[in-house]
Amino acid sequence: xxxxxxxxxxxxxxxxxxxxxxxxxxxxxxxxxxxxxxxxxxxxxxxxxxxxxxxxxxxxxxxxxxxxxxxxxxxxxxxxxxxxxxxxxxxxxxxxxxxxxxxxxxxxxxxxxxxxxxxxxxxxxxxxxxxxxxxxxxxxxxxxxxxxxxxxxxxxxxxxxxxxxxxxxxxxxxxxxxxxxxxxxxxxxxxxxxxxxxxxxxxxxxxxxxxxxxxxxxxxxxxxxxxxxxxxxxxxxxxxxxxxxxxxxxxxxxxxxxxxxxxxxxxxxxxxxxxxxxxxxxxxxxxxxxxxxxxxxxxxxxxxxxxxxxxxxxxxxxxxxxxxxxxxxxxxxxxxxxxxxxxxxxxxxxxxxxxxxxxxxxxxxxxxxxxxxxxxxxxxxxxxxxxxxxxxxxxxxxxxxxxxxxxxxxxxxxxxxxxxxxxxxxxxxxxxxxxxxxxx
Numbered sequence: 389x390x391x392x393x394x395x396x397x398x399x400x401x402x403x404x405x406x407x408x409x410x411x412x413x414x415x416x417x418x419x420x421x422x423x424x425x426x427x428x429x430x431x432x433x434x435x436x437x438x439x440x441x442x443x444x445x446x447x448x449x450x451x452x453x454x455x456x457x458x459x460x461x462x463x464x465x466x467x468x469x470x471x472x473x474x475x476x477x478x479x480x481x482x483x484x485x486x487x488x489x490x491x492x493x494x495x496x497x498x499x500x501x502x503x504x505x506x507x508x509x510x511x512x513x514x515x516x517x518x519x520x521x522x523x524x525x526x527x528x529x530x531x532x533x534x535x536x537x538x539x540x541x542x543x544x545x546x547x548x549x550x551x552x553x554x555x556x557x558x559x560x561x562x563x564x565x566x567x568x569x570x571x572x573x574x575x576x577x578x579x580x581x582x583x584x585x586x587x588x589x590x591x592x593x594x595x596x597x598x599x600x601x602x603x604x605x606x607x608x609x610x611x612x613x614x615x616x617x618x619x620x621x622x623x624x625x626x627x628x629x630x631x632x633x634x635x636x637x638x639x640x641x642x643x644x645x646x647x648x649x650x651x652x653x654x655x656x657x658x659x660x661x662x663x664x665x666x667x668x669x670x671x672x673x674x675x676x677x678x679x680x681x682x683x684x685x686x687x688x689x690x691x692x693x694x695x696x697x698x699x700x701x702x703x704x705x706x707x708x709x710x711x712x713x714x715x716x717x718x719x720x721x722x723x724x725x726x727x728x729x730x731x732x733x734x735x736x737x738x739x740x741x742x743x744x745x746x747x748x749x750x751x752x753x754x755x756x757x758x759x760x761x762x763x764x765x766x767x768x769x770x771x772x773x774x775x776x777x778x779x780x781x782x783x784x785x786x787x788x789x790x791x792x793x794x795x796x797x798x799x800x801x802x803x804x805x806x807x808x809x810x811x812x813x814x815x816x817x818x819x820x821x822x823x824x825x826x827x828x
Contacts, residue, residue: 732802
């Protein structure tokens with residue numbers, strides 16, 4: 389029986405498993421099969437392009453080769469199963485010759501600066517396979533100048549090929565930067581519908597990259613130069629970080645003054661030119677919690693507001709921990725060994741992504757106190773992450789209602805939809821700390 393696409397992914401419905409894209413790229417090699425690389429590889433393959441997905445993790449490669457996925461993302465499992473079954477997507481531990489190479493590897497922050505080691509390793513891995521006419525697109529979030537640096541590295545690795553400069557109208561290899569702009573939980577839809585910014589190392593590079601993205605992107609494609617495209621991604625996430633910082637700082641002020649911040653925000657947002665965001669326990673994920681530091685490191689004397697917003701958001705988990713600490717002290721007056729239930733570990737609702745999650749930091753810190761028992765609930769994982777498994781004072785709940793019954797303190801950290809079923813009666817007699825405004 390032929391597999392059918394889920395109706396919710398209307399832009400990716402496949403006829404006999406693929407749609408022909410009509411572009412000149414017969415084969416694309418995607419380096420990195422994580423939260424961005426795998427969906428991008430699957431979408432490209434769904435358009436009739438032969439895709440080789442590369443990852444250094446043998447378990448990930450084996451799983452994708454079976455038509456399975458290793459992340460939680462709506463409808464990605466169905467798309468991946470189809471394109472693997474029809475041979476359009478193959479997973480590999482090493483790159484192969486292709487017409488285009490898309491680099492989607494991590495760029496973590498270490499000591500406030502971008503660690504570009506993964507990008508460098510990806511460049512070295514594809515260098516032997518490059519030939520005249522190939523396209524290289526960097527999607528990894530990067531500081532301004534990274535695409536130019538990548539081009540210089542490849543020039544040194546392959547002196548037999550001519551790489552682009554600003555005035556080179558016909559390089560052998562085309563290089564461009566195109567940042568992802570998707571939201572976890574809507575990746576497949578937004579890969580297709582969102583506008584994309586492409587910054588080429590030359591006009592020809594931009595045009596060649598545009599052709600690739602036109603194979604699946606229905607949104608607008610905006611062309612610029614590489615450093616502007618790099619900065620655009622950082623600016624977008626820094627703008628959001630500043631807005632969240634205002635909400636988080638407001639929540640801490642309101643806590644001190646005894647004001648319900650959720651009521652305050654609701655009332656203030658009735659002003660026609662005010663739209664205060666919702667506070668939380670901090671900011672996590674691979675973008676907003678990381679990208680602003682790239683700007684700060686590039687221009688430390690000028691990025692005053694951006695740095696301050698990052699510091700405010702980084703301080704919020706400490707504020708929540710202080711609330712939990714106070715609740716533990718209160719319960720210990722009548723209970724020698726309080727149990728704290730933390731609801732949610734992901735960085736945002738309804739995903740399994742724990743990267744930079746403030747909830748994980750809160751759980752790790754609370755478990756280290758050893759004067760309370762810590763239970764965590766996270767419906768999208770089956771085992772605790774490594775940094776939590778090492779502590780015997782914390783365990784993962786298998787049933788949230790049973791965990792609530794055991795706890796004297798309940799902390800809402802991530803408002804997953806599944807928690808909507810928690811009955812208010814179950815919380816009676818417990819100290820509740822609601823960082824998401826679910827019960828406030």
